[in-house]
Amino acid sequence: MNNLRKKLRRIWLIIKNRLWGTPVPLETIYLDELPDKLKKDVVYLIGENGYLWSAALLCPCGCQSVTQLNLLSDAKPCWRVEEHSDGTVSLAPSVWSRRGCGSHYFVRQGFIRWHN
């Protein structure tokens, strides 16, 4: 999807949320390096020339810790990103911040699904 379509789609999602309470998926932002300050409700995909090596997001529990996920299959642990046609992403396997707040969740089509 090109950037203008992405922006318009995002605006439409926010309008739907205001009108009908429809949940807004996490925004996907592609960058070549991780920004100093991450925004909430965004999944950052870090890479260059269509080649991604890392994903990052603020922990969805609100603890403000930055979760960084390796996408390179030659290092472990490693996550897979699935990019959907609506611009959202899914991450596999689940994310578990064992050393931090203990959050354990899945990212599915831009939505956080908490692990029980």
Ligand SMILES: [Zn+2]
């Ligand atoms: Zn947390």
